[in-house]
Amino acid sequence: MKKVFLFLLLTGALFAQNTLTGQIHGKVIAGNSYVSGALVEAFGLSPASGDSMLFTATSGNTGDYSFPALPSGIYYLKARYNGASSQQAGPFAIQPGIILQNINLYLSSTGVITNSVSGIIFDAVTNTPIPGAAVTLTGNAAGIIYRTQANISGEYKFQNITPGSYLLEASAPGYQTTSLLAYLNIQNGTFLTGVNMALMPVTTTGVFFGGHVREGGMITVVIPIPGAHISLMRLSTTPDSITFHAVSDSTGRFRFPVVPTGTYRLVAEKSGYLRKVVENLQITQNTDNYIIPLEPQGTNTGGKVKGTVSFDGTNLPVAQAKIEFLPLNMPPAATNFVAFTGPEGRYEKQxxxxxxxxxxxxxxxxxVVYKEYFDNKLQVTEADIVSVLPGQVKENINFGIPGVQNPPMVVLKGTVRDTVNNPVPQAMVTLWILNDSLRLTTMSGPDGNYHFSLTNHPAMNVGYRVSAQKEGFKAEFYNNKPTFALADVIVIHGDTVVAGIDFSLEPLLSPGPSSISGFVYQEDGTTPIANAFVIASKRPTGEILFTFSGGNGSYSFANVSPGGYYILFAATGFVPEFYNNAQMWEQAALIPASGAVTGINGTLAAIVSNNNPGIVAGTITTAEGQPLSEVYVSVVNETGQVIGYAFSDASGNYSVTGLAQGTYTVQASKVQFNSFSQNMVYNPDAGLTHLMNISLSSSPADIGSDDGDIPEKFTLLSNYPNPFNPSTVIEFTLAGRSDITLTVYDLFGREIAVLASGSYSAGRHTVSFDGSNLSSGVYIYKLSNGKGQNITRKMTLLK
Incomplete structure (x- = not known):
């Protein structure tokens, strides 16, 4: 054995003298001291001949060791001294001209374990151990890699690990390689046990996922990036998540042959490029055209943004705060800019x-998640814009985070009075959280006074709207605002007293000849919903009435002026709807207020809650650019579910949260305006928040008269939506019972379809037209009656 060892040494030495190609340098360290006289071994494998190679060195007085002339090959390093040894480090790929510096080796005393990581590797399907699984601990610091194998029971253990952050990875024949999503933070005295990993057996069940890696940033030509490393980390509720790996080829193409469907975190990186991270990537079907843009380092002609994040009051730094930069006018490939604050609360981003x-x-x-926009704004549409110029360093883009070291005490108080200044006792006062996900209530006392005391409440540090209501009075929002969307927002954080949140409630008039009433129920049609918003919009004047449902779900609009009304129901945790079961007012039933109208009930479906972080936000205006409030905005997924909604505020701003990667339909509806519907593709790669500004045009005001519920005209309205694909809704009104025909023609006058024919009663009617079997183009629809009257309009099918 000794002869073989000497032979390897001599062979390696002779080979090194003829082929001096690469170098490795570093130090041998024990605790806080350098070790001199330690034996350092470099084990190598020649790629050319397959021969094993062994080189040795001895550390000097300052712990330095050096291998100045290593042949090409793959090497592992280990240091020994007086019974102590280091963990094996490597592999290191040595090629001509490669010089590796600071490859430090750390000794630990025999029998003394300074820190460790241990766990079990098991089959994700059968939960049985996987003997012989390869386990790797890779440090952020260059060259620190520990390797071991699982024993017969699937157990593994790393000991005496150099302090630092590490990525744990496990693999075995017949299994997908798996990594932990989070880095392990190892310090002296760290003993991590139960760090288990589940490996998914290689299977043909799943989908393929592939595409191309290209240069992104501000370039306009396609430049493929070969050799990029792409990782797909499957997200789950446990740390035993699955990771898949691929490398792009010479054309920049990559492909994962089989991955289970699910939600993933994609990471793409290559030396010389900025690391790309895509959160919450949904993989549900075979994909072969996914584009990953990587931005070259050092070629950015822009500027730098710097700032700090600290706790309010104490100015202590906030580490690991996420800073996101949403570009407003930039190519999609140049989006998704994210930075995190360091231990001192500072961040910077090119x-x-x-x-x-x-x-x-x-x-x-x-x-509790806290989020704000620069400069101290709670909504994206109110944020101050940060401009970055070439070569500029934009400093002091700072944020203050409300601290929780000492639970804050907040008191919010005020008085409820009537319009002649008399106190209103037993009025219910409600705090509505800004995103309409939580509410708190209290009652006014004999003197009309009320107060809320909040101590470290989960909804602290966000905006509230405040309302007051009592039977016999009109409901009111602070500050004398009639509806939720128009109410002033009060921001509460830190130790403070917010006083003077007062109300002046207007008594309801005695019931008049016309009224509208009903109940608000859950989808089962029997369970009442209390404190639901009920909004009545008169057509065509646009007059808005507002009330809440009571404890038994009942509501009432008393003494309403005669005419036609559209009723909208909304409640916390439920999908709003117009009466009867419509998301757009044009599709809703018009309620004629003539006498006492009862039974106008709303049945609301519970909204499907999700933790998806994606946001679509923007501003809604008229065609003339004036902000529109009270617009109902809903986001519908591909299966037809409403995943989130909002009402535009007094400035026309809206924001809907809950989006993951996928295609959605954004809808906006307000009586008096043509409703809006547009598809959008949400991709987290383009940033957490997508901006979509909406313009609504006025709707014709001839559906009804100001003082009656029966239309006075024979009317054909514009179809909705227009352009459409594949279906649209056509609406017409009749002043009295009439024989009518509604027909669709192409531009050559050929009849395409008869949508309605026969005797129709007075009132408003809607029909649907499906163009699935037609080609894109302009079509004519004509309404005719028995009196010889004809109305024609155009609609556009756009596929």
Missing amino acids: LPAGAYVVSCSYINSAG
């Missing part, structure tokens, strides 16, 4: 020149 909305989000120790 960005292409342009305009940005900057946000800061942080999860505090109570598990």
